[in-house]
Amino acid sequence: MDQTCSLESFLNHVQKRDPHQTEFAQAVREVMTTLWPFLEQKPPVTATCLYWNVWLNQSA
Secondary structure (H helix, E strand, O other), rough: OOOOOOOOHHHHHHHHHHOOOOOOHHHHHHHHHHHHHHHHHHHHHHOHHHHHHHHHHHOO
C-alpha cells in the first residue's frame, strides 16, 4: 500500500479533520506550502503519512 504523503493530501486531511476551522486550515496551508519543499528532501520525515497522522491526531 502506498502511504506516501503529498502536500495536497496533507492539506485535505487538515480540512476534513476540522472543516469549520477555516482560519486554521489557511494558516496550515501557508506554513506547509513554504515548508513542504524542504520536508520533501528529508525522506525520514515524509516517507509515510504516519508522521502527519500522529501530528494531526494528537489533539483529536
